[in-house]
Amino acid sequence: MVGDENLVLIFTFVPYGTRYMTFKKYQKLSRETAIYPDLDKNFVYPTLGLAGETGEVVENIKKIIRDRNKLIDKKIKSELSKELGDVLWYLSQLATELNISLDEIAIENIKKLQSRKKRNVLHGKGDNR
Ligand SMILES: [Mg+2]
DSSP: OOOHHHHHHHHHHOOSSSSOOHHHHHHHHHHHHHTTTTTTSSSHHHHHHHHHHHHHHHHHHHHHHHHHTTTOOOOHHHHHHHHHHHHHHHHHHHHHHTTOOOOHHHHHHHHHHHHHHHTTTSSSSHHHH
């Protein structure tokens, strides 16, 4: 179990290189591929893209249930992985537009979830449990 005090170290000091990817590196590299109107002043475009790509993941899962009896082979897994990558790309652009680092999002999210787990309130309702 990783304690909250170790989270910054894990997310910050993973070595850069071809074998490793960090949220920080991904956010920077993906931003270099971002082309859309009013870049750096447009949180709406990546929000719409995020919804669209999420819909593509959902559609693929629907078809796996409908046509494949929930069987996910190597090819389907690869296709899903690419769609999840598209979701990640738009999430990263939205975070960048909002001037939030993906590291910060990941750290705050896991801290919240670990706190809920520790307090045995993972089940339940509300964002501020
Ligand atoms: Mg896609």
